[in-house]
Each structure stands twice: as C-alpha cells, then as structure tokens.
Amino acid sequence: MTERKGTAEGTEHPDRMVIKDLTSEAYWDSPPTSEEQSWLASIAELSPERYVLSAQLDVDHEPTIEPILTRDIDGWRANRYIGEIRHQGRTLVIKPRLGIETIMSWISTILNVQVLPLTAANTTDSTSAVTQLMAALWRASVLTAAQHALPRTGQKVSSYGSAVNGRLDVGATARRRAAGHRDLVSTRVVRTYDNAPGRAVVLADRYFDQHLAGARWRGPRLEEHLSTLRIATGSRPAKPSLHEIQRTRYSPITVKWRRAAELSWRILNKDPLGVAAQDESTHGVLIDVAELWELFVLHCADLATGQPVRHGTTTQASGYLARSVVDPQRTMGKLYPDVLVGKESTIALLDAKYKRLGGRRGVDREDLYQLHAYASTFKAPLSALAYPDITDDVSEEEKNSPWQTSTGQLSFLTLPTEKDHCVAKLKSWFGVG
Structure with missing residues (x-):
C-alpha cells in the first residue's frame, strides 16, 4: 500500500511515500514510478544499523541487521523495520500492517508493563505514529528501570569551615593552610538524582511532550517518577554525552537505568522530526518489529508451558552445527534458535x-533448512517456525503440519498477535492441558 497524501488537509506530497510492512509491491495501491523505483533501490542500499532505535529489552545479543527493503517476485517489500527514512530530499514511511496498538501490546507483554500512549486512531499523521511507537519503547524502558529504584548516584561535595563535615581532606587542607587560610577542608558523598541518566530521561520526556502535545501518554506511575527527576535536574538540565551515561556508576538495582538513559540519548540525537524537508542528507528512525515479534513469541511460550523456557538467541543457550572429531573443542556454525523449551x-x-x-x-528454503538444522542440533522432537497470523486463510504448510x-x-504455525489467543494456540501445539 502506498500513499502520497501526508496531511489531514489532504495536501499532495510527491516527496513522501507511505507503505506498510509485510505487504509486497504487487499489493500496493499504486505501483511506484520509474523514478520512485530508483529511489527505493537507493534506500535498499542503506545500512539500517545507524537508524535502528532499540531499547535492547534486556536481551544481550548482537542485533540482526537486514536491508530496509528487498526485492522479490512481488517487487519491493519492507523487511523487519517500521519507521521513517528521509533520503535524497524524499521520505519513506513504513507503517505496521498489524497496527500500532498491536505493536504496543507486544511491548507491554515483553516487559510486563502497561504501555498507554496516544493510539493511532486519534491521528492521521504518519510521523505521529512513528513517534508514538518511539514513546512506547521509551516509556516501557523507563518503567522497567524504575521498578526498584530511581537513578540515584553519589557526588563528592567539598566544604570549608572550622569543623569537619564528613571526612577530612588532608591534602586540600594542607594546600589551604599553605595559602594562608585557617579553615579545614572536608568531603562527603551526597546522593542525588541530578546525574547523566536522570538528565537524559528528563530531556527525552520533554521531547515526547512536545510531539505528543495534549496526549495523556505517560500514565500516573511514569509521571510520579519523572516529577522527582525533574525537581532534581532543574528547569534547564544540560544534555549529557553518551560517554557520561556509560561511565556513570550503577548499582545492581539501578543498572537498568543505563539502558533507559542510552535509549533517551539515541532518541534525542536521532530526532526524525527535526530535519528540514529540503535536507538532502539521510536521516531517520527505524524500530525492529521482528525483534519485538521474537520476544513476544518467547513470552507467550513461557506462559503456555510449565517447562523452563530459554531465549536461544542469548549466548547461554546456543548450539553448533558441527564439531571436530579430531579436536572436540573446535566447532563450526553456531546456532541461535529463538525459543528453547x-x-x-x-x-x-x-x-x-x-x-x-x-x-x-510459501516457506523460504533458507528458513526450512535453518529449522531442520536447529531441530537436529538440539535433538528437539517438536520444532516450528512461528509467523504472525495476518490472513484469514490457513496456508498449505500449516494445514499439513x-x-x-x-x-x-x-x-x-501462524500465531495470533493477541497475547491470550497466542498462548492458547501454543498450549495446543505443546500438548498442554
């Protein structure tokens, strides 16, 4: 599906193309012109890594990088990303075929926090839809980090006087005495929320407040946390660098604030809405929906069975396609299935x-071979490829499974995109209950 009307007033935007993921060019409302074909080809050559915005979602593994667009027998199609790319003075918007509410519900399921920003039904602007998804990722990341504590850090404060306040700073006192002063220098550690992660989160909150004006997108829990951080950081917090965020000392209960702060920093520095339309350079923001689908399936599988469920994409749960007979320590072809039960x-x-x-x-040959390799390596009696259920028809591949x-x-398997129905179908496949 393509659109060339980008505003509520219906003004023509020939420099703007809106498509949906999971929909090939053969099914778009209007075929691209020859000029647009060339432009889409240049989009396909871009490396998406610099544009992908990910909360990492508490998963430590290298992200899968695929082209933004690929071409097959049905023409151009979007791959695993949704979002917006501004390239060569034109804009490509990739909207979720499954709807923004569905993607947000996946984020809620994955992180076990309720994501309640403005819904897509309240806006016709495609850029607002991208911002809503960014806000949903950010909101979930901050709420997850704030489950146990806010990002309080210690700062060393020096004081001067006739009495010691904290610990005596012998060196500084000696230097003061040598300069003719009679007071003592002491230091103490003050716990504060005015730090790099706190400032990054507050500034990201302001960014979304500007672009989601009037929307009740925070919710009471997030508003409570942010009000504390706003008081601590002041009315004009300085924008921290990524290095400052990364070098901040985090305790075991505040370490998740590092990811929330890094996500905030990336949002502030990737701002897809702050680029002038006539800018010929390439800017944008992409959200990896395939990663969200993978983690949604993982959590539904965990709810569907009483057995331990592992995320196979992590380094703790992987296997090898081949192992040397001469030297068993030497392996070849590391395998990372998404879900192991x-x-x-x-x-x-x-x-x-x-x-x-x-x-x-049908089923891609590469996917079929990959699944067979997983099943044989992990000796799994039951193995499946899990696709989102986006049609009313049952495929021949599933019908004969x-x-x-x-x-x-x-x-x-085509799994429902709603949590309860997805869990029910997985229970049936696992043979539970």
Missing part, C-alpha cells in the same frame, strides 16, 4: 519469523 534436554523449539506464511512465497523428518516433527 526444556531443562535437561530440549523438548521443543520455536523460531519466530516476522513475515507472511503462504501464498506464492506437522512434517516428519529423521529427527522429529517440523511445524509451520
């Missing part, structure tokens, strides 16, 4: 695919 041994595994299942494409192999059964 079982404690002593793997009884089931899932690999989430944020793409369509069925139609002319499971498929028997030499190591076990492979299935192709």
Whole structure:
C-alpha cells in the first residue's frame, strides 16, 4: 500500500511515500514510478544499523541487521523495520500492517508493563505514529528501570569551615593552610538524582511532550517518577554525552537505568522530526518489529508451558552445527534458535519469523533448512517456525503440519498477535492441558 497524501488537509506530497510492512509491491495501491523505483533501490542500499532505535529489552545479543527493503517476485517489500527514512530530499514511511496498538501490546507483554500512549486512531499523521511507537519503547524502558529504584548516584561535595563535615581532606587542607587560610577542608558523598541518566530521561520526556502535545501518554506511575527527576535536574538540565551515561556508576538495582538513559540519548540525537524537508542528507528512525515479534513469541511460550523456557538467541543457550572429531573443542556454525523449551534436554523449539506464511512465497528454503538444522542440533522432537497470523486463510504448510523428518516433527504455525489467543494456540501445539 502506498500513499502520497501526508496531511489531514489532504495536501499532495510527491516527496513522501507511505507503505506498510509485510505487504509486497504487487499489493500496493499504486505501483511506484520509474523514478520512485530508483529511489527505493537507493534506500535498499542503506545500512539500517545507524537508524535502528532499540531499547535492547534486556536481551544481550548482537542485533540482526537486514536491508530496509528487498526485492522479490512481488517487487519491493519492507523487511523487519517500521519507521521513517528521509533520503535524497524524499521520505519513506513504513507503517505496521498489524497496527500500532498491536505493536504496543507486544511491548507491554515483553516487559510486563502497561504501555498507554496516544493510539493511532486519534491521528492521521504518519510521523505521529512513528513517534508514538518511539514513546512506547521509551516509556516501557523507563518503567522497567524504575521498578526498584530511581537513578540515584553519589557526588563528592567539598566544604570549608572550622569543623569537619564528613571526612577530612588532608591534602586540600594542607594546600589551604599553605595559602594562608585557617579553615579545614572536608568531603562527603551526597546522593542525588541530578546525574547523566536522570538528565537524559528528563530531556527525552520533554521531547515526547512536545510531539505528543495534549496526549495523556505517560500514565500516573511514569509521571510520579519523572516529577522527582525533574525537581532534581532543574528547569534547564544540560544534555549529557553518551560517554557520561556509560561511565556513570550503577548499582545492581539501578543498572537498568543505563539502558533507559542510552535509549533517551539515541532518541534525542536521532530526532526524525527535526530535519528540514529540503535536507538532502539521510536521516531517520527505524524500530525492529521482528525483534519485538521474537520476544513476544518467547513470552507467550513461557506462559503456555510449565517447562523452563530459554531465549536461544542469548549466548547461554546456543548450539553448533558441527564439531571436530579430531579436536572436540573446535566447532563450526553456531546456532541461535529463538525459543528453547526444556531443562535437561530440549523438548521443543520455536523460531519466530516476522513475515507472511503462504501464498506464492510459501516457506523460504533458507528458513526450512535453518529449522531442520536447529531441530537436529538440539535433538528437539517438536520444532516450528512461528509467523504472525495476518490472513484469514490457513496456508498449505500449516494445514499439513506437522512434517516428519529423521529427527522429529517440523511445524509451520501462524500465531495470533493477541497475547491470550497466542498462548492458547501454543498450549495446543505443546500438548498442554
């Protein structure tokens, strides 16, 4: 689907193209012109890494980087990202086919916090939709960090006088005495919220407040936390550098504030709304929806079974395609399935695919081989590729599942995008209850 009307007034914007992910060019409302085809090809050559905005979501692994756009038998299609890219004086907006509310519900499920920014139904502006998703990621990250404590850090404060206030600073006192002063220098550590992470979060909050004016997007819990930080940082907090945020000393209960502050810093420095339309340089912000789908499936699987569920994409739960007979320490082909079920041994595994299942494409050959490699390496009797359910039709691949192999059964599942229904279908596939 493409749009060339970008405002509520219906003003034409020939320099703006709006498409939806999971929808190939063959199904867009109007085919791209030859000029737009060339421009889309230049978008496909961009490296998305510098534009991807991710909260990391408490998962320590290298992000998967795929092209923003690829071309297949149905023409151009968006891959794993939604968002906005401004390139060569034109703008590409990729909106979620599943709707903003669905993506926000995934974030709520993943982090177990309620995300309640302004819904897409209240706006017709595509950029506002991108900002809402950014706000949802940011809000969830801050609420997760604030579950146990606010980002309080210690600052050393020096005082001068006839009495010691804290610890005597012998060196500084000696230097003062040598200069003719008679007072003592003492130091003490003051706990404060006026620090690099606190300032980054407060400034990001102001950014969203400007772009979501009038929206009740914070909620009472977030407003309570932010009011404390605002009082501490003052009316004009200085923008911290990324280095200041990273070198701040965090305790075990405040360490999640580092990620919230880093996300805030990236939002402030990637500002997709602050670039002039005539700017020929490339700017933008992208959100990795495939990562969100992967983690949504992981959490639904955890709710669907009483067995331990591991995130296979982490370094703690991985396997190898081959191991040397001569030297068993040497391995080849490290494998990271998304979801592993079982404690002593793997009884089931899932690999989430944020793409369509069925139609002319069917199951990608690479995905089929990948799933078989996972199943044989982890000796999983049940293995499946998990796709979002975005059509009313059941694909032939799912209709004929499971498929028997030499190591076990492979299935192709389209999972509901709503949590309770997704959990129910996974329970049925696991054979629980």
